[in-house]
Amino acid sequence: MTSTIRRIGTATLAATLLTGLAVAPAIAKDGDGRIITRGNCSASADWKLKAKPDDGRLEVEFEVDANRVGQRWTWTIRHDGQTVASGRRTTAAPSGSFSVERRIVDAPGTHTVSATARNLRTGQTCRASVRI
Secondary structure: OOOHHHHHHHHHHHHHHHHHHHOOOEEEEEEOOOEEEEEEEEOEEEEEEEEEOOOOEEEEEOOOEEOOOEEEEEEEEEEEEEEEEEEEEEOOOOOOOEEEEEEEOOOOOOEEEEEEEEEEEOOOEEEEEEEE
């Protein structure tokens, strides 16, 4: 009985860890110092957030891929908690996605750049963050 309980506990723990890995944002760094994070929105869309130092500023790109043309979204980019840009975008052909690029201040130290998007019709939300 004890070994059965132990096996069930081990299987439950493994499933929990694998589930956590599946929903955690993927983080990558390319050769030019760009940090890229990817993840899933609250429904079927996916997001990607890129940031890299560029001539004393941070170059930031936020992309939402909904695979549906014509969806209207609001978006916001924050730098260390302060809103630095916001607006509305509509997903476009051929991919059913939109992207926003901004260059923001790059003071010394580590920064958190975050981005959110919300589908105006469905309420689906995307929350992205990167530390650079």
